[in-house]
Amino acid sequence: MKTYINISKGQILSIVGLIAVTFIEAFATMEMATGVLYLCSIFFVLREKKHIIIAFAVATLCLIYVNFLIFFKPSNILSIALVNRAISMAAIAVTTYMALIYRRLEESRRRQNEEYIKSMEQMLYITSHKVRSPACSILGLLEIANISSPEEQAMLWDFIRNAAVEMDTFTRELNDFVYHMEQEHKKESIEAPISF
Numbered sequence: 254m255k256t257y258i259n260i261s262k263g264q265i266l267s268i269v270g271l272i273a274v275t276f277i278e279a280f281a282t283m284e285m286a287t288g289v290l291y292l293c294s295i296f297f298v299l300r301e302k303k304h305i306i307i308a309f310a311v312a313t314l315c316l317i318y319v320n321f322l323i324f325f326k327p328s329n330i331l332s333i334a335l336v337n338r339a340i341s342m343a344a345i346a347v348t349t350y351m352a353l354i355y356r357r358l359e360e361s362r363r364r365q366n367e368e369y370i371k372s373m374e375q376m377l378y379i380t381s382h383k384v385r386s387p388a389c390s391i392l393g394l395l396e397i398a399n400i401s402s403p404e405e406q407a408m409l410w411d412f413i414r415n416a417a418v419e420m421d422t423f424t425r426e427l428n429d430f431v432y433h434m435e436q437e438h439k440k441e442s443i444e445a446p447i448s449f
Contacts, residue, residue, distance in 0.1 A: 267297035267309055278320045295348045299355055310349035317341050372434045379427050387420035
């Protein structure tokens with residue numbers, strides 16, 4: 254049985270970026286701030302799931318640390334190299350946190366859009382069934398009234414009146430539904446959860 258690994262374009266770009274920055278750091282001097290280039294690994298996986306973002310952040314932090322251990326040559330620039338690596342690691346941590354917040358907001362927005370679409374489908378159902386039914390009844394009763402006797406027409410006018418009242422009731426329900434849907438949508442737009 255064949256097993257396929259599902260890797261996105263963002264993950265591939267992130268891996269290539271991490272490898273490229275690792276080689277750049279191997280040949281650059283330690284006082285150069287090449288470690289900040291590791292940030293590209295997080296930007297490429299912004300739209301991925303939370304665990305993938307965290308995995309790339311951990312991998313990036315480990316690479317920064319391992320590169321420092323492997324390629325550092327003791328000299329008088331130890332403090333600059335340490336500061337550069339500390340800045341790089343702090344930048345990765347902050348970028349990861351921001352990526353997780355971005356991901357959470359994007360997920361929240363997607364759920365809001367799904368709920369809005371579901372509400373619109375409900376509204377279309379109400380419109381197509383509950384409002385259209387009395388309107389069709391009225392139209393049919395008017396056709397019958399054209400060919401009916403005056404006694405039958407009096408009875409038909411009662412049916413037409415009942416259908417009009419029914420349509421008015423459903424129209425009011427529809428207006429209430431749309432109003433509440435708009436209020437809920439406004440409320441959700443204002444409240445954007447950022448908790449993890």
